[in-house]
Amino acid sequence: MNILPVALIQTQKRLLHQSEIATLTELSLLTASDPALIHTGGKIMKAVSWQGAKHVEVETVPDPKIMNPRDAVVKITTTAICGSDLHLYNGYIPTMERGDILGHEFIGEVVELGSGVKNIQIGDRVIVPFPIACGNCFFCKHQLWSLCDDSNPNAWMAEKIMGYSPSGIFGYSHMLGGYAGGQAQYARVPFADVGLFKIPDGLKDEQVIFLTDIFPTGYMAADNCNIQPGDTVAVWGCGPVGQFTIRSAYLLGATRVIAIDRIPERLQLAKEGKAEILNYEEVDIGEALKEMTGGRGPDACIDAVGMEAHGLGLDEFYDQAKQAVRLETDRPHVLRQAIVACRKGGTVSIPGVYAGFVDKIPMGAAMNKALTFRMGQTHVHRYIKTLLEHIQNGDIDPSFVITHRLSLEQAPLGYEMFSQRKNNCIKVVLKP
Amino acid sequence: MDQLIKVEKTVTINKSAEELYHFWRNFENLPRFMKHLKSVKVYDDKHSHWIIRRLLDGSAEWDAEIVEDRENELIAWNAVSGGDIDNSGFVRFRPAPGERGTEVKFVTEYKPPGGAIGSLIAKLFGEEPQQEIKEDLRRFKMLMEAGEIATIEGQPKGKS
Numbered sequence: 001m002n003i004l005p006v007a008l009i010q011t012q013k014r015l016l017h018q019s020e021i022a023t024l025t026e027l028s029l030l031t032a033s034d035p036a037l038i039h040t041g042g043k044i045m046k047a048v049s050w051q052g053a054k055h056v057e058v059e060t061v062p063d064p065k066i067m068n069p070r071d072a073v074v075k076i077t078t079t080a081i082c083g084s085d086l087h088l089y090n091g092y093i094p095t096m097e098r099g100d101i102l103g104h105e106f107i108g109e110v111v112e113l114g115s116g117v118k119n120i121q122i123g124d125r126v127i128v129p130f131p132i133a134c135g136n137c138f139f140c141k142h143q144l145w146s147l148c149d150d151s152n153p154n155a156w157m158a159e160k161i162m163g164y165s166p167s168g169i170f171g172y173s174h175m176l177g178g179y180a181g182g183q184a185q186y187a188r189v190p191f192a193d194v195g196l197f198k199i200p201d202g203l204k205d206e207q208v209i210f211l212t213d214i215f216p217t218g219y220m221a222a223d224n225c226n227i228q229p230g231d232t233v234a235v236w237g238c239g240p241v242g243q244f245t246i247r248s249a250y251l252l253g254a255t256r257v258i259a260i261d262r263i264p265e266r267l268q269l270a271k272e273g274k275a276e277i278l279n280y281e282e283v284d285i286g287e288a289l290k291e292m293t294g295g296r297g298p299d300a301c302i303d304a305v306g307m308e309a310h311g312l313g314l315d316e317f318y319d320q321a322k323q324a325v326r327l328e329t330d331r332p333h334v335l336r337q338a339i340v341a342c343r344k345g346g347t348v349s350i351p352g353v354y355a356g357f358v359d360k361i362p363m364g365a366a367m368n369k370a371l372t373f374r375m376g377q378t379h380v381h382r383y384i385k386t387l388l389e390h391i392q393n394g395d396i397d398p399s400f401v402i403t404h405r406l407s408l409e410q411a412p413l414g415y416e417m418f419s420q421r422k423n424n425c426i427k428v429v430l431k432p
Numbered sequence: 433m434d435q436l437i438k439v440e441k442t443v444t445i446n447k448s449a450e451e452l453y454h455f456w457r458n459f460e461n462l463p464r465f466m467k468h469l470k471s472v473k474v475y476d477d478k479h480s481h482w483i484i485r486r487l488l489d490g491s492a493e494w495d496a497e498i499v500e501d502r503e504n505e506l507i508a509w510n511a512v513s514g515g516d517i518d519n520s521g522f523v524r525f526r527p528a529p530g531e532r533g534t535e536v537k538f539v540t541e542y543k544p545p546g547g548a549i550g551s552l553i554a555k556l557f558g559e560e561p562q563q564e565i566k567e568d569l570r571r572f573k574m575l576m577e578a579g580e581i582a583t584i585e586g587q588p589k590g591k592s
Contacts, residue, residue: 047588051591062588063588067586068583101589153581168582179587180587191578
């Protein structure tokens with residue numbers, strides 16, 4: 001299947017970047033098990049590494065260090081497993097390499113600063129947004145932080161698939177920078193002067209950890225719907241992002257939120273967030289939404305599921321089969337349903353991650369109903385101040401979504417539980 | 433093996449033409465973002481000496497002369513005859529529309545010499561000189577906009 005982006009990128013990589021790969025491989029041999037490293041005074045840490053599909057390990061690796069003037073090193077106090085990490089875990093994101101350190105939701109304390117960072121002090125408690133952004137390029141200046149032009153050292157890989165590259169992201173494949181992630185005891189943060197936000201006194205780790213990703217992601221999903229008084233918003237997926245989407249839609253003035261899932265504890269949590277709930281295994285979602293909205297359809301439909309959707313019926317079998325043999329990289333079941341269910345002139349907002357290609361998108365419905373599509377990796381930097389205010393005002397305590405607290409060593413168990421939805425797992429935080 | 437190879441690439445940088453021109457005009461800055469360039473020594477306002485990395489020890493080098501210089505707009509140079517590689521280049525700075533910064537177009541032409549050194553040069557510029565030049569311009573953009581070049585080289589990694 002040489003038309004697939006994965007194959008293409010891997011071939012290109014061998015051609016162009018052999019020397020870099022060799023360097024990295026040599027470095028990776030210098031793990032803690034190498035006594036020479038300890039004797040020469042190198043410091044070591046624990047980190048969660050990707051070892052292939054459904055296989056993560058906690059390893060001992062060298063500490064990160066300052067590599068550029070605008071870098072900081074953060075000692076991580078709380079980190080988390082994201083639903084989008086499950087796409088890596090399940091092996092659906094191209095350009096992962098064995099040994100990559102995972103994790104893009106982490107907060108901690110600054111322990112080292114590059115010479116170019118003046119607005120942050122050693123010892124500051126900080127939030128780290130998951131996209132890496134320079135703050136100076138056209139996109140950063142326009143608040144489109146996840147599209148930063150200058151943070152992805154492997155931009156050429158993303159360009160092969162997407163034409164132009166989004167920003168680098170911590171621990172999220174080489175196509176998006178190959179940065180070591182934050183499911184670890186320490187992490188290096190580039191552009192720390194714009195990529196670190198001080199945690200106000202009095203707020204606990206668990207109240208602010210989700211400002212790194214899922215709270216702003218849910219909030220941007222709702223913000224993208226341009227919610228007007230009287231609007232009904234339908235949210236597919238009651239995982240952690242879905243939960244924050246529901247609450248954000250109300251914060252932004254939605255009159256009703258309808259949440260769709262099949263897992264009872266997730267639907268229950270959505271109900272506690274004042275959503276009306278629908279179980280797609282029990283009702284026909286399209287019909288139910290139409291009936292609940294007086295025959296008009298929801299004003300906005302949000303796909304908080306993404307590329308590994310589950311569904312019922314023929315298209316589910318079609319997608320499972322095609323994705324299994326890599327004829328289709330993503331399963332867009334939810335997206336199709338959202339497009340058809342959306343009212344005329346409504347908005348389809350997509351916080352769920354897609355990585356490659358999808359089939360059988362009802363473009364005719366989208367075009368003829370004049371829908372607006374909004375999507376993208378979250379511009380986290382844009383929302384942190386507003387959302388911190390909501391937390392400080394007591395409008396929301398984001399820790400409601402946590403179901404499991406584990407040590408970093410228990411990360412493999414955390415991945416398995418979250419992936420299989422075992423033990424009523426909704427959100428796992430890790431304490432390094 | 434005396435065909436002329438021409439590569440041209442354009443990048444938009446969110447800085448003024450003036451700032452970009454002045455950085456580039458000091459050729460001693462070029463090795464900071466041009467990967468294969470080992471060093472440039474500026475002799476005087478028009479003349480400089482360029483050394484590129486070779487795969488093995490040693491290097492290929494030449495003297496260059498600025499043949500056109502329009503402040504904040506364009507710099508063009510040629511290798512003076514007698515160097516290891518016959519080459520020339522120019523860079524042009526043009527304001528992008530609507531406060532989008534400056535469009536920087538870089539064009540270089542070179543004639544790989546025959547024989548052993550010729551094959552080395554071919555390898556140096558890679559099978560894909562277009563991509564190499566594009567990456568050089570990307571690093572220039574990062575250096576100018578962000579003040580540094582994004583990298584992951586030397587960061588921790590687990591067993592592979």
